Amino acid sequence: MSIRENDANKKIEFNFFNEIKESKTYSQLFPKRKVGLAIIYLYEQMDKNDLVNKEFTERDIHKAFVKIFKPQQRQQTEDYSGYIYELQEYFLDYNQETQKYVFKDYAYRFCEHAKVTLLGAFNPTKIKVLCTDITSLLKEIKDEETEKLKEWLEIHYKGFEPKLREQIDFLEKQIANSIEQLKEDINFSEQKFVDVLRGVEGSLDNAKEQNKELRSAYEQTKIIRTLLEKRNIDDSYINDLISEVNSFISYTNRRLNTIDKKLERIQPRIRQLFSALNRPWFNSKIQNFIRYLLEKSSIEIIDGKKEIIFPNKLSTPKIHIDTPNFTILRKDIALFPSKPRTIQSYKQNKSLMKENQEKVEKKISQQKKIMDWENVFLSRIELGQKVNLSQLFFEILEVENDNQVAISALFNVIKRLRNQEKIEVKPKEELEQNNNFKNISLWKMEVQKPL
Secondary structure (H helix, E strand, O other): OOOOOOOOOOOOOOOHHHHHOOHHHHHHHOOOHHHHHHHHHHHHHHHOOOOHHHOEOHHHHHHHHHHHHOOOOHHHHHOHHHHHHHHOOOOEEEEOOOOEEEEOHHHHHHHHHHHHHHHOOOOHHHHHHHHHHHHHHHHHOOOOOHHHHHHHHHHHHHHHHHHHHHHHHHHHHHHHHHHHHHHHOOOOOHHHHHHHHHHHHHHHHHHHHHHHHHHHHHHHHHHHHHHHHOOOOOOHHHHHHHHHHHHHHHHHHHHHHHHHHHHHHHHHHHHHHHHHHHHHHHHHHHHHHHHHHHHHOEEEEEOOEEEEEOHHHOOOOOOOOOOOOOOOOOOOOOOOOOOOOOOOOOOOOHHHHHHHHHHHHHHHHHHHHHHHHHHHHHHHHHHOOEEEHHHHHHHHHHHHOOHHHHHHHHHHHHHHHHOOOOOEEEEEEEEEEEOOEEEEEEEEEEEEOOO
């Protein structure tokens, strides 16, 4: 983060880390644990409307300190005035006329951010609506309206970005909580552990669905990136903001991919645990059933044969089944000869063969041209001290009138040069164009060969 002030060629930079590492500044922004808890207690009291007009007296603050500190001696209560004095830098604002305090904006954001983070209110649908709205606003901004684009980047997109980041954090926290629940309950009785497993699996299934919804919102950010890339902006500040947008979209995709992989790894293991838990239970049921049969069954003689009589009129399983007799007739080939098969003849499609041959010859010709131009590039680099690769690209287009030859030759040369330590490829943020090919432009690329 930096604040720049241009005054008579004077530039002042704000160094965030140097400022916050000062012990006094840090302690004012992040108070001690009990002081911070007292601030949150006051915030909760305001939220419950216990404090009129969200104003409070010094006595209210003392009550909050007493509730949190639970002082054993008077000396502790005397420290409260010092805490209040320090809190007035960023947390509290004092009105001399009413002799009452109110929260500063930093205090509200300090408490609200902690509350929202712990609450974990996951709402990807809301994110998708917000994302659709800011995309619609961007579409309405014309190419020449740079000030409106700057306002959109600084206000609308900057307001949306932390909400999307927050939702991804909530989703990861939900998965982590499910795993922690599983770890905590692993020593419970078998039946209860099965219930825990079911709950965790349901929670992860829900997380998977929420991840899909979040990805649907993420698709809108790719539309934003496409709309921004189409604009040709000369303002370096706006270009920096656009680069930040692209960087955040890539970061979001990486986070969502990480969540996908976590879910893919976790869910099969939970199913394995289900299987491992159910197997002893199943074996136990089988043993009980066999024991029941042994105790309740009897042997009786029926038609001179011993028969097992199962309890509850269970039918006796058939141990032996008579095999039926089949009559096999052999086919006499002499009497029933096979029908001759018709030989299928395929007619060659000469026009298609010619077309395929032309394609192959064209591809071979292209490859030869690419290799020839590569040699031309490398020869010029060997002879000269500095070569403009972008100009050579347009030179190929003028001679060959083939985009593929020009692109492949340029790419192959850059690839070969990057592996050579003595030759350096220097791209510049300057577009190279050619009047004969107005719809094509590329960054200026120079090859510097040392003396």
